[in-house]
Structure formats: structure tokens, C-alpha cells
Amino acid sequence: MTTRAGAARRSPLRRWGLPALRVAVIVAVGALAVWKLDLGEVHDAFKITSWALLAVAVAANFASVAFKGLAWKGVVDALPGRRQRTRYVDVIPPLFIGFLFNTVLAARVGELVKAMLLRRRMARRGPRPPTTTLLGTVVAENLVSTITWVGLVVGIGLFMPLPSYAWFASVGLGAACLAIVLVATLSGPGRQLPPWLDTGPLWARARRAMERFWVGVRESHLGLREPRQLATVVGASLLSWLAQWAGIYFTLMAFGLDEVGWGGAGLLLVTITLAQAFPVLPGNLLVFQAAAVVPLTASYGVHAAEALAFSVVLQATEAVVGVAVGFLFLVAEGVGFGQLRREAEAEDRREQRAEAARADPLARS
Template identity: 30%
Template structure:
């Protein structure tokens, strides 16, 4: 049989689909079939690195590979798909199929654009499609359906799904009939014999550092594990630098073995030497080839109980299933594995037995049967029926049409991941509040007059706007210096560098400007803590330095209030409430001072233990207030912080000149604006507090200085634009310098939540039976 295996993914950015294709091709070749693999091939050059944000592997193309052009890395389904978007790939695939005189074309991921769709629509040879992915996302699948994906899929003469999860995707979005044939495993490549002796628990993670693969969850669990049990974690597939970026506590690296990408034989060696494989993916997994490879090596698995994985792992037989996104449960199972080596060995034997179900000879037999059925599908007798089949109106597999049906997701909700119910409620609430803020802005603009506001903005002097922008940027550098002196007083023995404080400050401002709920504060704390040595111990102290800086901000607000009182009677009216609200940070200061004494451990109850842990953390936070006990360092800290506020005040004043309001609203008005926007931003519900920001400016300027509402609104818009531009202009370079992304900071924030293990683990009541959370 002459067989073409068509891959939509780059051969030099290897993933599970291409590994499946390579093994299938070699199995079919060993049986005497003529096989050619048609796939994109990215050379290891600079352009490939630019197109994928990562270098291509230096791989020699096998004799059976027909390369068909470059690909581009595109984020999809929680990871990066390296797919062809250039015409040369489509032309090359068509040409290879036409010249190959194949009996059947086996297309993998037929819903992938470019050469996937084109192969379905243009090939006169019977096409069999294998669905590898599990996708529950509404938007991309509905867009694909609107673009005609169901008609493209109807052109297939046979449909294969690698799991129930992959079949779910096809049935949910495109309809049709699917033969479930799992991914195969080359069990002959697995090492025989006993595993090497070791006193430590040897865990293994294999995969990319994509968020959905769950590596941050595993690192969070492992941080707790190493404190209770000797253990090491080997990470294969993720580059060392990518893993380090995920570490909230860099000292954890001494317990890690970071191997990066490895060859096939090296992977089999790591699978053999590991006591267990960890697969903590959050979602989006249709099968998990690495699970069956671990089984072949006699290595049991601790995996998330998600669709795809739960079809492979039999809980408490050849592995353990844990709730997705639950680092506490994952850490507990790892600790139990260390204390129960005999149970591990028993599951390892069962895993090796389970792998026989996925041996390539058995899988290839099932695949060739689908080929034979596809080749034997008869052509319709009538021209109209042939025309419908050609257009994809009816299926080309000769079976009755089966429409897409609405199906419930196969995945359980993550414990605290983005898919959880609480996460959805939180996102919905933030969305409603955000829309409310934007709505307030729009309503205000309409009432005031959009044309008048627009004219006021257009009339503004750009040179003064640039001056304001420069002053705003300068103020952030002074804030960073103030923070540096505060931290010096709190952490005298830690290696502190001014540039680290500058970068962290810029990152915090960027996060505050682009995300709601003051996420900039934890972001800058995390960004700085990475450079302070013992990150886990120092994070509460760094949080304490933020409290100290907040106290200095309170002093600045009091000074602004004095300027307002001396200049206008506005304070005695609407600003009185704002001034009272500005005293809220005093509550925070009192909490930091008093809570450690209240939370001292008394007794051995669970509540007492929680209180003791909170007491320890609050004591460390209180260390961040050391600046107030060390005047020698406290003076420069206060000087830089108050100077930053003065420079920011000058920036607000410069915008008065930009709009021609300087004669009507001078320095005192600028102080009132700065006071109002900072007080109303204590708990911003929207990015940059949009909506509330403008209303605060309008209230101050129209009430206290009789500025027209449209000029006040224009001033608020320009002032906020200056703040956001400063945040983006300084924050993005800081992220680049730190080698971080928004996603990295989010996952690091996740990793700071505590995972606690007792010295003597106890099995949960649900263990040994079907796990309760799966019911």
C-alpha cells in the first residue's frame, strides 16, 4: 500500500503528533508499505527563531520525509502550534500528493488551516483524518464551523480519534463517525530490569513549559515536598531558563535536574530511572503519549484526572489521578509515594502490563483497517450525490450523516485554575465592574459633549504633554530609589541592587495600569523577591517594605491635603470624605504591628497551627517596617519618595499648561487632582481605574476651580493617557530585562500560595476507591 502521512506541524519543533507520525511511519515501513511523511521543516536559522520565539532543533530529515516549507508559532489550545501559513507549504503538499500516486492520504489534525484544509478539499485520493486534540473552547471552534470546517471534515473517507476526548471534540463541533485508535508506544525501546537504587524520590516531568501542562503547579507542590522528604525532580522538554522563570523561589533549583530537550534514547533512560512520572496538566490533553511511554518503562504515573489522561490511567492500579490544578493534593500523593516504595513497585509492574494495549503492532493493525475501508468506499452512482460529496455537504465515508451535538465537557473543574467556578464568577464580576467604569465614562462624555471634549484635547499643547510624560517617568525612578533604601533597612544581609528595584517598580506600574484590583503590588513584590536570595523567606519582608512605602505615601497625601486646605475651601466640602478615606492605610499599618501578637500559637488545634503560620508570616512582614527605626536610612527613603510625589505633582501641573488652564487652575488644583485620583485608586476595579479616574478629576476641577466640564474631562483623559503611556513605555522593557511575561507573573503569583505537608502523611479516606472528586 502506498501511504502518505501528512502533518500540519513543523518537524523540527517536535511534539506529540509528529512523534506519533514518525513511529507509525516506521512501523508501516517495517511491514513493507511505501510510506512518505509530508510535513513542514524549519531550518535552525535566525528566521525560524523569530517566527517561533524559540530556536528550531537541528534534526536530520529521515529518508521518508518530504519537507514542505516553514511554519509560524501560534498560540492555540493553551500551547503553541507551529503551523504553515505560507503558500509554499500548500503548493508543496499538493505537489507531493499528486506525484506520489498514493492509495491513501492520512491527514493528521484535519481541522488545522492551510495544508490541512487544502488537503481535504483538493485531494482526489481517499483521505483519512486523525483527530488528536481535545478542545472545548467555543469561540475558535464556532469560527471554524462558520468558515466551513464541517464541510472540510465531511471530505474525509475515514475518521480516527486517538481517545474518547478527541472523539468528543469531533462529535461536539463537526459531527460524524469516529474510530477510536490510541496513540502507540514502542515498548521495545523501554529499558528492562530493576530501577537504580536511590534514597530520594525521583520524580520526572516531561513536556513544554506551557501553562496548561501544569509545571507551575508541580513546582509549587515540590516546594513543599522537599521540606518533608528527600526528593528530586527531573524536568525534560522544557529549557532550563524557561523553568527558572517559573520559580517563585529560586532556591528550589538545587532540587531540580533541568535537562531541556533530549533525544529519544535519553528520554527512555530518564523514564526508566524515575520512580514516577508527574503529568499535572490542567486541561486540553486528548491522550498523553508520555503516560504510555512511562508505562512501557515500568514507571507509574501521578496525573491530573482530566479527559485524555483518565482514559489511560487506572486510578490506584498503574497510577494515581489527582484533581487538576490542586498542588496540595499533588504534594500529598508525592509524599505518600516516598513513604510507600512497595506500592510504587506494584503500580510499576501494572503499568508495564498496561503498556501492551498501546504497542505499535496492535495500533498499526487498527489503522490499516481504516485505510482499507476508506479505499473501498464506493463512489455514488448519481452525479448529484457525487457533487454533494465533493462539496462536503454529505460525508465521504459512505456512512449516514451524524450532525454535531451539544455535549458536556469531559473535564472536571480545576481546583483553583482559570476554569474553576469561582474563577468564572470572579472574571464575570470584574467584567461587569469594568463595563460599569467604561459606561460611566461614556455617559459623562455624552452629557458633557464629545465634540467639546475632543476639541479641548486637540487644542492641547503637545510640548507640555511631553514634559508631563517625562516628569511622570522621572517620578517612578525616584520611587524605585525610595524602595531600595526601605529594603536595605529591612534586609541588610540580602544582595540588593538598585536596578532590580527599578525593574520591579516599572513592572508593578505596568501591571496596575493593565490589570484590575491593584495586581501591580504583588507583581512588583514577586519580581523583586527573585533577586533577594532566599525568596520564600524574603517575600513577606518585601511585602512589609511595600507597607512602609504606603506609609510614606500617606505622608505625601497629608501634605497634598495641606496644600488644598491652604488654597481653597474645597477641603471643607467634597474632599473631606476623600481625605478621611485616605487614612485607610493606617489600618494596614496597625494590622501589621498588632496581628503578630494576636496570632501567637496557643494549642495544637488546626486553627492554632494556621494562626502560628500567619504569625510567622506577619513577623516577617513587620521586618519591612525597619525603615522607621533607622533614621540614617529612613531619611533618604523619605526624601526620594516625597520627591517622587513632588515630581508627579509637577507633571499634573504641566498638563494644566498643556490645556491652557494654568491661569484658572494652578498648583493647588494639580495637588487636588493628584490627591483625588490616588485616593479613589485604593481599590481599583478596572485597569487604570478607568471611569472613576475621570469622574474624580471632573469633580475636583469643576467644584473647586470652576473649570468647564469638557476641559476637566479632557484633562482627565490626557492625564490617564500619560500615566498609561509611562507604564507601558517603562514596564515592557523591564519585563524584557527580567525575561518575564504577564503569564509568568501570574503563574508565579499562583506559586506563592502555601502548600503545607505534615511530617507523617495520612492517606485520605477516598484513597483505595474511586476518588470522590471524580464523581
């Protein structure tokens, strides 16, 4: 009863406190931008010189998401015990809906939505893995994708100049992801977390949750030991990043920023990806703009107003894919996030009861 009362007392803070804080940050930064920038200059900077190139940029971003879906499918198909391959048409709607939730909400909520929706679709055609396992495939795909991105950045840097901070940040993030992948791939079954976490009711619940999640991540990497399956995931991830790079380049061309070129598009691919790795505001608003404006003004001498206008259009070309297409898929799916969350919580309770029953037969009651 005490736990429920405490949860009830905390719920208003979770529901209203954090969103209010995010809104306050957006308003404060927006007020600062209005104070520092000439809004007339920003308005005049919204000049699209080629709508056809902007349409090509949107198509490239759509292709980027489609290739990402192919990479995720490769990870899901590599799960141990999977006897039938996942249909690509079952992967795409959850992927776009996940992008929708990641755009309108913060904290990568869309990653969980993707896993839950794919599980619903897989249940219609046969056995379905647990949600934690599918969430592990999302993490595994993101890790492999990030490592592939670092390889692409290194390739760009060999032919086009990149600032030192882009090198250090990219290699550092890639090294961290590679370490997780190696540990997950080479580790064996059994206890995955230190025993000191298994103390007390709260720690025990946290330990079980982390252990289930880590097992899902580890299982998702086991199938990637197969070179052919790993090549499929890496190849699709590389095509996804190349398409996103092309989307940035064509948006630059549509804005008349020809002098920035492919090298500048590569630098923007680095800074924007790093900014999106740690989302703190819905749609990564303001952070995305800063990640585009700073390199354009500092490295290429683009006027601040023009760089800001470009950043808004660039984010729109990427968001329209996830928001518009994701919304259509969400309507077709006929399910809300609240229902998905309740299903995931119910499954989590069933898994906890099953684990408790295996550990102690008396816990069945």
C-alpha cells in the same frame, strides 16, 4: 478531590464573570457619558496649547516613579538580616512592570508582580527574602508614602484653599495608615493574630496566609525605627509626590488651564490619589476621569467637556510611563505573569510544609 472540583467550578467565574462585569460597567458608564455629553464639544476640547509642557509633565511623572523606586529600595535595605544593599537597577524594572500590570489589570495585581520580580533579581546575587516579606516591603512603602502624601496635602492647604472633603478624606486615610505603621513598628515577635482564627482547615489556611503576610509587613517596618533609614524613605516619597504634583500642573498648563494653577493641581493630586487607592476597574478607567472632572467643574468652573478631555490627557501622561517603559522592561525580563505566579505558589507550598513540619514532626510525610 472535592476541593479541586470546587476550584475547577469556580475558575470560569473568576476568569470570565468578573472581567465581564467590569466591561459591563465600563460600557454602561460610557453610554451614559455619550448620552449626557456633546461629543463634538469633547472633541473640540482636545487642544494642546504646548506640547513642550506636556513633555515636561511626562518627564515629571517618570521622575515620580524613579523616586518611588528609591523609597522602596530604602524599605528593602532596612529588612532585618540584610547584609548587602539592594541595587537600584534591580528595583526599577520590577517597579515599572508593576505599574504596567496595575494599569492593565485591576485589584493591584502589580504589587505582587513587583515583589516576585525583585525576588528573582535578588536571587541572582545572593540570598533572597521570601515573597511574602518583599510584598510586605511594598505595603510598608505604600503606607509611608501615603503618610508623606498627607503631610504634603496639609502643607498645600496652609497656603492654597482646599475643599473640606479633601481635608477629611486625606487626614482619615493618613490616620489609618499611621495606625498600621505604629502597630507594625511597635509590635513584637510571636503570634500576631487572635487564636480564634485557628479553627478548621479553611480558617487555618487563611490564618497562616494572613500571619505570613502580617509578619512580612511587620518586618518591613522594623528597620524604619532607624531615623536615617526612615528619613531616606520619607524624603524619596516626598520627592515622588512633588514630581507627580508638578506633572499635573504642567499638564494643566499644556491644556491652557492657567487659571487652575498650583492650587488646583494640588486638589487634583488629592482626588486622583484617593480614587486610585481603591482600584475597581483596569487602569482605574472612568474613576480617574471622575476624580479629575468633578473638582475642575465644581471648584474652578471648567467646562465639563474640557475637563473630561483634560482628564484623558492627564491619565495618558501618567499611563505612558508605566505602560511603555514597563512593557520594555517586561520584554527584557523575559518572564510572564503566569510563570511568576507558579513560582510564588510553589514557594508558598514550601513555606506551608516547613511550618507544618515545625509544628508537627509527623506532618513531614
